[in-house]
Amino acid sequence: MTTRPSRDHSDAENSLYSLLGEPAPPQAAAGETSLTATKETVDADTEDVSDDDVIRLRGA
Amino acid sequence: MSSAFGVRNRPLIIGSADDEHVQAVLAAIGDGANPLLVDTERLEDTPFTLTADRFELGDEAIELGRSRAWLRRLSPPRWRMGTVSGSRDAAVRASFVSVIVALGSHPGVDWLTPYPGIIAAENKLRQYAHADRLGIRTPRTIVTSDAASVPRDLGNKLVAKPFGPGHFVADDGEARVVWAQTLDRDDERLRTLAAAPFLLQERVEAREHLRVVTCKGKSWVGVLDAEGLPLDWRRNDDAHHAFASGADEHVQRAAERLARDLGVGYSSQDWIRDGRDAVFIDLNPAGQWLFLPAAVRDAVTAAVAAHLLGS
Numbered sequence: 001m002t003t004r005p006s007r008d009h010s011d012a013e014n015s016l017y018s019l020l021g022e023p024a025p026p027q028a029a030a031g032e033t034s035l036t037a038t039k040e041t042v043d044a045d046t047e048d049v050s051d052d053d054v055i056r057l058r059g060a
Numbered sequence: 061m062s063s064a065f066g067v068r069n070r071p072l073i074i075g076s077a078d079d080e081h082v083q084a085v086l087a088a089i090g091d092g093a094n095p096l097l098v099d100t101e102r103l104e105d106t107p108f109t110l111t112a113d114r115f116e117l118g119d120e121a122i123e124l125g126r127s128r129a130w131l132r133r134l135s136p137p138r139w140r141m142g143t144v145s146g147s148r149d150a151a152v153r154a155s156f157v158s159v160i161v162a163l164g165s166h167p168g169v170d171w172l173t174p175y176p177g178i179i180a181a182e183n184k185l186r187q188y189a190h191a192d193r194l195g196i197r198t199p200r201t202i203v204t205s206d207a208a209s210v211p212r213d214l215g216n217k218l219v220a221k222p223f224g225p226g227h228f229v230a231d232d233g234e235a236r237v238v239w240a241q242t243l244d245r246d247d248e249r250l251r252t253l254a255a256a257p258f259l260l261q262e263r264v265e266a267r268e269h270l271r272v273v274t275c276k277g278k279s280w281v282g283v284l285d286a287e288g289l290p291l292d293w294r295r296n297d298d299a300h301h302a303f304a305s306g307a308d309e310h311v312q313r314a315a316e317r318l319a320r321d322l323g324v325g326y327s328s329q330d331w332i333r334d335g336r337d338a339v340f341i342d343l344n345p346a347g348q349w350l351f352l353p354a355a356v357r358d359a360v361t362a363a364v365a366a367h368l369l370g371s
Contacts, residue, residue: 024237042133
């Protein structure tokens with residue numbers, strides 16, 4: 001089996017996240033409870049749950 | 061005061077008492093329902109015991125086989141933020157989250173939407189696959205690492221939006237938001253698609269933005285005039301408060317069918333009305349509703365409360 005060499009993740013600096021990301025408006029900034037529609041995911045700030053957890057639960 | 065809700069059937073809410081949406085629902089269900097409120101932060105600060113069918117938190121307890129529940133947020137903003145992936149702190153963090161996930165996916169609990177359903181429904185391409193099979197119009201969309209692969213029929217103006225989170229904390233510690241933006245097909249920035257997958261879509265010219273909230277087979281609509289607003293209306297804070305209460309039989313029935321097909325008991329959906337008809341844009345299975353007009357806001361709050369009360 002061939003494996004790919006470990007990737008240099010510094011290319012994230014040149015992703016659209018870096019190029020399009022803008023300072024968050026105060027009401028949407030992390031650390032504040034928000035009524036706006038900017039952060040609407042169940043784990044808005046985090047990578048809370050490992051893929052293993054989700055896969056296990058989906059398969060349960 | 062005596063209550064009809066005891067340890068065997070009290071409502072369960074995963075979220076924080078500081079969260080405005082939780083506060084609104086708590087006010088709607090009243091004191092007598094005696095809800096148990098928990099998230100990762102409270103779990104850290106309060107003695108607890110979890111077995112297959114019972115959860116005890118401090119001096120509160122709930123039998124999981126009979127309760128009705130709503131998952132708002134796993135943890136409050138910034139909870140254990142900055143934890144390095146794969147570290148011991150990350151393992152500790154994940155262990156607390158696993159407790160909440162065990163609750164949020166418990167098969168004996170009548171969840172408004174169980175946790176696995178929320179996570180699965182957040183994926184926009186999955187949403188479009190469900191919409192397509194229901195005959196619901198969606199913007200033509202592609203995710204690719206190579207901008208040259210974008211079909212010509214998406215047009216020369218492409219809407220780029222994150223396929224992952226729409227916000228992040230930059231290296232300088234400041235919060236960043238990535239709004240949906242229009243890019244020319246030959247924009248140099250599209251050469252970076254291999255570094256992070258983004259959604260690319262045809263641009264739909266909005267006359268009105270709709271936020272359709274569904275809850276247990278019912279729906280409510282907020283309507284926002286698109287004139288003068290940026291492509292992504294969320295950029296404009298005032299726009300949040302410019303929605304009017306509306307109704308659209310066609311869109312509402314479609315939104316309700318889509319929520320049912322995705323298996324979510326609650327959804328906040330974004331639709332656009334262009335010159336032709338309505339286009340489904342995306343769905344948030346844990347989205348906000350309190351910025352909408354009172355008629356919508358109060359009805360949604362009451363619907364979530366009704367689920368928790370079993371009424």
